[in-house]
Amino acid sequence: MSAGDGQRENGTGVIQGPEPVGGSGRELVLRVRNVGVSYWMRHSFIRRRRFWALRDVSFDLYRGDSLGVIGKNGVGKSTLLRLLAGVMSPDHGEITNYGVTVALLSLNLGFVPYLSGRENIILSGMFQGIPKKELRQRMDAIIQFAELEEFIDEPVATYSSGMTARLGFSIALNTQPDVLLVDEILGVGDADFQEKSKAIMKDRIRSQDTTIVFVSHNANLIRELCNRAVWIEDRVVQIEGDTNAVLDAYTRFLKTGEKIVAAQP
């Protein structure tokens, strides 16, 4: 990977770009170009096989965008989010970050079951990059949102799965990166809380203030929530652009098996 003038590598294969030149008047925050990722699969002591999770993915993300990523299961959508989050680096191509923080919305991250809900808020929140001071300030709001006032000083091991999910979701909501990556999680916990969390997530994704990349295989949900979309099939971006155009192409493909191979140099 070559980095040009004014760019530096931060060790995750993500290039820190210079300030973007405003072309369309919208502020570019992430630029993904011809990105591919492979894993080595170990079969035996010596034999290894290279497996490409993504071959050729390119798109731009602008501030305030809600970008939906659509595709069938196993086309590398989750790998794409890990790349954007900086968890792993691409094997070819480049991701240019124009000075924004990017994070995956992750539930129950690093929970220690033997500790109380209160302690897990601090620890899990810090793992997600929220400073301790901020977590202290928001403690009451987090507990209230999770509806766990009575149980917050009990060990998380004693919680039901619904209660744990509520706590995990309430903490994760406080991670406020510039770009939030969401992987299919809409609605967690018991029935009432599912409605509440779904509504919050939908608000977040629709909102103009937050930039979101939302991965789903549900075309209707993406049509409802996103202003732009990317369709990935066969580990390659098929089409990128206005949600309706992308989803029309995707649904046509599901019916007829007809692909649009995006023109790649």
Next chain:
Amino acid sequence: MRTLNRGHYIQLALLRGWADFRAEASRTWLGVLWWIADPLLNMLVLYIVFGIFFQRRTPNFVPFLLIGLVFWRYFNVTVMNMGASILNNVAMIRQVALPKILFPMITVVTCTLEFLFTLLLLVAVLALYRIPLSAAMLWWPVVFGVQLLLVMGCGLTLAAFTPFVPDLNKMVNQLMRILFYMSGIFYDIRDLPEMARKLLVLNPMVVLIDAHRACLMEQRAPHWNQLAVIAVVSLAGILFGRVCIRYFNPLYAKRIAR
């Protein structure tokens, strides 16, 4: 935009290390008692085998054995746990971009806290055997500091490579078993022939265990020049491990993924 500094992660390592320590204590029925019972039982076995069957008792054989065992155990347990720490946190590594050095650092905090408990046992036994207080004991924190450096140097280096070569931890475990017999835990290396002694001194745990005994029960100064060599090599090891972990940082999630 939030910028996270090193302070955030140091704070997190300390908090999580403390949390894991308490979780460990509350998890089993006997809890903290295990940290005292385990070395005590180990010592009993060694005492019966070497003290009674082989009649190798030196004066104050119980404190002699216990010092060797306790500090060996701290080294062994901490290095092995640090080695596995990055591999053991795959789930988190695949979710958030974290400096991976965080995981071995959490482990070293947890293990050191547990070790402080075992230290209470040591203090009790030293008092029971009426080992006199002496000025040499003031040197002990320095000796412990050198051991901590050694533990971190070995642990960080091991942690950096274990995710790519999972067998490494098993190999090091075997090595530890051999080293156990070559660390002068249940014998005094000064009783050995010149040749054997010169060879064994290449094992840093021989030097450290001897230094702990010197300060804690023999009222003499440790071999500073040998300790200095260990400290310098360990610092190099810490630096090496750190550089490797940073270099491999974006690869861990991928290598562990499948």
